Amino acid sequence: MDKNAIKELVSSLGEEKVVTDKEIVRLYSKESSGLSGNAIAVLFPESAEEVSRIASIAYRLEIPIYPQGSSSSLSGNAFPSKMGVIVSFERMNKVKNVSLIDSVAIVEPGVRIEELNFMLEEKGYMFPIDPASQSIATIGGAINNGAGGLRGAKYGTMKDWVNGLEVVIPDENGTRLSLGCLTIKCRHGYDLVRLIIGSEGTLALVVGAALRIVPIPERVVTILSFFNRLEDLLNAFVEIKESGVQPYIAEFMDKKTVELAAKGVDISFSPNGNMLLISIDTTAESSGRVMNWLVDTMKRHNAIEIQSALMQQEAEEKGLFKIRRNLFSAQSRLGKKEGRPSRVFIEDIVVPPSKIPAAVSKLREIGEKYGFIVSLGGHIGDGNIHPSVVYDPEDEEEKKKVYRWFEEVMEVSLELGGSISAEHGIGTMKKGGMKMEFSEKSSEKAIDIMREIKAVFDPKCILNPGKVFDC
């Protein structure tokens, strides 16, 4: 069957768009989560029409399809979990149109978020969803994973920034559908756009999107503060919220993580304690007033070190974002054993922001119980925490311990009224966690409904099978 399928795909797409070299296919069969599988080929469509032909062939031959952006997913969302074809959208990477009047950008799925923002920046606009992986994360991947980022508290996640989608569904004809609108306001029956966002490629192949864009704020003031007590940090954040201010960025890292992330970072101040990074968008006229108020607020809550900048450029020059940006690097190297292979396991729970001190305390206890050095940082503005550990993937005992740690971390989120995943998704790794969450909420039927929806879009279960739930 494999040979026939390849022959048919080559005849439909052309040889240069079908790669079967095993070594190259392996590069697409792996993702950041550390999970890997195998596939018979990687396909590189260059148009929606070609994706439609792939979907039609795969439907007829019942071959699993794994849509893929940059494979930076962290929950087992993108790798081929059984033999099939990988559809890489890297050649569908054009920004087709940008309209400032309509506040919309029409893009193909393979456009990287950072590239889109480079283009928009020249016009004074931006696409505000900024996952830490934005330099390589694609729009298609971000849509399918329902991605968020540093500006989540102010701007939400992908579900809030997609007006319309062009998709292909796996049926006899590889039917193309245009869903949603170019406009923000759009009411035409059930919201299939929001259903597909975050569906992890299990419902449809996204071949185009109409994205909302916004002007870049005139000024962004930034304050970086350090506190001995996490409670003081949270109280400072509470005061900002209670004053009617929604920060542009609100990030935190606990003391141990700050120590690790600050290593090797070239800055002129001494980071010490739990870190709160706040940026607020202002006008040129109000920036000084807002900054004075922020400094006073941090002092009132016993900040032991304060660094500030009235403009974005000044914040960059002073290195105010450097420690936060070094988080992934610190997380990746934390607890790594010399000479041994390592995998970083980055969790993605969310709790109401008011519960962050309780969550941090519980997460520290769990880490100590299993003997892991846990790094704790995340988005205080929206309650999304990314505890992480590094483990040796070839050490079976350690792997078992990591999975137990992982389950207990998810339990913490549910105990505190949160959720097991904020922005990384379910993939294969959190299927159990998703069941646990719906069971906790006495809503198991929700998963049955999802399964029925999946069957309507993808009756042969060939689209990213084995992800989110089994079918």
Add this chain to the structure above:
Amino acid sequence: MKPLEEILKDVSRCVYCGFCESVCPTLPFGPHRGYGPRGRINLIINSIKEGNLSQEAASSIYSCLLCNACSEVCPMKIDIAGDIREMKALINRGAFGPISIKIRER
């Protein structure tokens, strides 16, 4: 020359984040991920572990310009360009048998 084990030890630290791909000048013109740093060092891992290298994999490694932009952004501080340079030398010396290099464009 770095010994093979040392190259393998260094590239095996890759966490597959792909940050290196954002600065690679060859990847946008290559036919697939093999023409970027993440692809190249993972091809190196597999070829050293398994002792063989396909023509496509060797050509992908060979397409590197050794500009070092990737090593600068790697969160694991892997000496990506240095390891690729060593691998090119090994391919040249026939460590993986006779391979004819054929660099392709997208």
